[in-house]
Amino acid sequence: MSGSSRVSGKYAVGQLIALIVVAIIALPLLPLILLVIGWIRLRDRRAASRASGQESEGSPVPTPGRRVIAAQR
Secondary structure: OOOOOOHHHHHHHHHHHHHHHHHHHHHHHHHHHHHHHHHHHHHHHHHHHHHOOOOOHHHHHHHHHHHOOOOOO
């Protein structure tokens, strides 16, 4: 071998078939995998904001010594 990863010879067809099989299995699962990754990141971001004291849902939590001014409608 001269250091190249070129597919040739008697294993080329087997590697090509393996690549096609992996693609057929993995591509339909890609949206599900991305959804799970996004859900985990969102959950971690919410936990981090709660730990730092910044609640993103509901009304703002006033800090001691500061007044919260209501928004004009």
